[in-house]
Amino acid sequence: MAMGKKTESAVASNALLAELRDLIESARQHVAQTANATLTMLYWHVGQRIRGEVLKETRAGYGKEILATLSQELAKDYGKGFNMSALTRMAKFAEVFPDEEIVVSLSRHLSWSHFIEILPLKQPLEREYYAELCRVERWSVRTLRERIGSQLYLRTAIAKQPEAVVKAEISHLRDGGQMTPDLVFRDPYMLDFLGLPQDYSERDLEDAILREMERFLLELGVGFTFVARQKRISVGADDFYLDLLFYHRHLKRLVAVELKLEKFQPAHKGQMELYLRWLDQYDRAAGEEAPIGLILCASKDAEQVQLMDMEASNIRVAEYLAHIPDMKVLQAQLHRAVELARERAARGMLSNEKRGASE
Numbered sequence: 001m002a003m004g005k006k007t008e009s010a011v012a013s014n015a016l017l018a019e020l021r022d023l024i025e026s027a028r029q030h031v032a033q034t035a036n037a038t039l040t041m042l043y044w045h046v047g048q049r050i051r052g053e054v055l056k057e058t059r060a061g062y063g064k065e066i067l068a069t070l071s072q073e074l075a076k077d078y079g080k081g082f083n084m085s086a087l088t089r090m091a092k093f094a095e096v097f098p099d100e101e102i103v104v105s106l107s108r109h110l111s112w113s114h115f116i117e118i119l120p121l122k123q124p125l126e127r128e129y130y131a132e133l134c135r136v137e138r139w140s141v142r143t144l145r146e147r148i149g150s151q152l153y154l155r156t157a158i159a160k161q162p163e164a165v166v167k168a169e170i171s172h173l174r175d176g177g178q179m180t181p182d183l184v185f186r187d188p189y190m191l192d193f194l195g196l197p198q199d200y201s202e203r204d205l206e207d208a209i210l211r212e213m214e215r216f217l218l219e220l221g222v223g224f225t226f227v228a229r230q231k232r233i234s235v236g237a238d239d240f241y242l243d244l245l246f247y248h249r250h251l252k253r254l255v256a257v258e259l260k261l262e263k264f265q266p267a268h269k270g271q272m273e274l275y276l277r278w279l280d281q282y283d284r285a286a287g288e289e290a291p292i293g294l295i296l297c298a299s300k301d302a303e304q305v306q307l308m309d310m311e312a313s314n315i316r317v318a319e320y321l322a323h324i325p326d327m328k329v330l331q332a333q334l335h336r337a338v339e340l341a342r343e344r345a346a347r348g349m350l351s352n353e354k355r356g357a358s359e
Contacts, residue, residue: 033108040107040115047094050087067091092119096127102174109135117144125166126153132173133183136250137222154334155186157316160341179250181292184221187318189296191219196322205259205322206243223250231256233278242275253289254279257296264300264317269308272315296320302337306344 050070054063067087074082093115097103106115114134121127130153134144153159158169161182169180193215194208209216210229217224224246231242244257256275260268272293279291293315305317324330 036111037104037107040110040112041104043090043112044094044097044100044103044107046087047090047092050091051094054091089116089119096124097131105174106131106135109138111141113141114139114144117141117148121148125163125170126159128170129153129156129158129166132170136173136179139222150190151331151334152186154331154338155188156183157185157187158182159338162342178252179223181251181316184223184248184251185294185316185318186221187316189219189318189320190324191216191320191322192324193219194322200261200322202243202259202261205261209244209259220246223248224255225249227254233275235274235278240271240274245279251289251292252287254283254291256291256293258293260295260297262298264295264297264305266304266308268295268297268317269310269313269315273313276314290314292316294318302340 050067054066067084071082071084071087074087080086096119097106097115110131114131118127118130118134121130130144130148133139133147139147158166158180161169169182173179173183191205191209194205194212196204196208200208206229213226217226225248227245227247228242229244231245233240233242242256243259246255246257247253248255256272256279258268258272258275272295276291276293284291291314293313295315295317297317297319299319300317310317321330
């Protein structure tokens with residue numbers, strides 16, 4: 001009897017200990033988040049005040065002069081966190097993130113180290129994209145650095161849209177809206193980590209993806225969950241096999257992936273449409289959006305893909321790079337692809353406006 005009471009006491013003690021640990025960890029996390037948000041807002045207010053003082057003066061060199069004076073005094077009292085370079089960075093922070101309400105929201109999730117990685121980016125929409133995705137997907141500073149280094153923004157479908165569309169998408173996400181396919185899917189996908197030989201087959205590619213599934217999911221983006229390989233699709237008397245099937249938590253839909261070693265062919269669209277219709281009819285759960293398809297191919301003709309209106313069929317076509325070229329060359333190619341895509345989108349919008357006016 002005494003032994004039973006002792007055991008009950010030990011169980012109760014362990015349960016209490018676990019509960020207290022949870023309370024302590026939760027409080028520590030809250031304190032850390034609060035301290036981070038307070039520090040980030042302090043830097044923003046310091047930067048805003050410096051900018052206000054400097055901007056109202058037209059005298060040449062006044063900005064450097066006042067920063068030098070301020071940094072000497074503040075660094076003496078508060079350490080190197082307020083030296084010349086730090087104050088310059090704070091002023092830049094207030095300049096590129098002028099909306100205090102947005103900074104308040106971001107500071108609850110992003111540390112000052114996150115903002116330091118984002119500040120050097122030259123395009124406002126690119127900065128907003130990384131900040132919002134960082135908030136939604138809870139990226140670490142290291143992950144953010146890797147995403148920026150791999151030109152993630154330029155590889156997303158959203159970057160290839162007119163600026164008004166990009167702004168609307170980011171604002172929608174900021175206001176609590178759901179992630180959209182344009183924010184999720186990329187082109188090209190970097191698969192150099194698979195270590196494929198020069199003469200690899202589709203089976204080699206598929207095997208390598210499964211072997212390196214964790215890294216492949218990271219390249220696909222946060223929210224993807226692996227469901228099946230070689231998913232059997234039975235239609236009438238015939239069986240077809242879908243290469244890879246995933247589920248995306250934010251999009252709330254199945255994602256069918258087909259791997260192609262060759263250049264994209266129009267016939268690939270019909271094959272994917274069949275798979276998506278089957279998945280929609282037999283595998284789609286209550287509350288899910290319609291399945292979406294991703295055709296990963298060695299290369300594609302952008303005009304051909306555009307003429308086939310793939311998005312109307314819930315299909316994305318993207319290239320993959322098994323061996324990464326020089327990053328400067330890749331960046332130039334991506335910038336050019338974005339420019340061409342935006343030009344085509346702008347022409348399409350103009351054409352639609354003309355048709356509407358004539359009607």
